[in-house]
Amino acid sequence: MNCKITVTVLILCLAFATLSEGMSGKSLGTELRCQCIKTESRFIPPKMIGNVELFPSGPHCKDVEVIATLKTGQKICLNPTSPWVKIMIDAIMQNKKP
Template sequence: MKIQTAFLLMAVAVVCLAVHGLCLTNTKISRCRCVKVSSQFIHPIRFKHIDIFPQGPYCRKVEIVITLKNEMKVCVNPKTLWVKRVINILTERNR
């Protein structure tokens, strides 16, 4: 194989890796988890688990995912008043 062909193949590989975000990262966390968020009130009695994901390099917003007792996952708007109150209550309980 000629040296020019080898360099061309290496250049194509580098460009492909750069375009696809280096393809070496975990694809599960390479974007925001919540495409759509809900502001509708969900009573805490229906909660099974709450996950809070801070902003980071892959998603520039705080995401809150509530897992309900029926295993359904709901992304909620962290700026709504009821979500802020629930987070404050949970934070106070953990102290």
């Protein structure tokens, strides 16, 4: 009987550890590393882009990251130094100002 209780407690502890590990970091919206490994410089027509997220550099990543979500759902990391991306970021920032 003692063996069954020990095994049950061990399984519950492992399940809790697995669930709590899965909830940390990404699911809470806090990435602890760069999200973009490779960036795209080619022009993407604005009509294909559904959303753009701008992540400033910080302790999680030394680079500014620009992530575009296409209307198809695909996410693409854009090169923040590309001229067309700079123009797009400036336009987004202008629209956010009151």
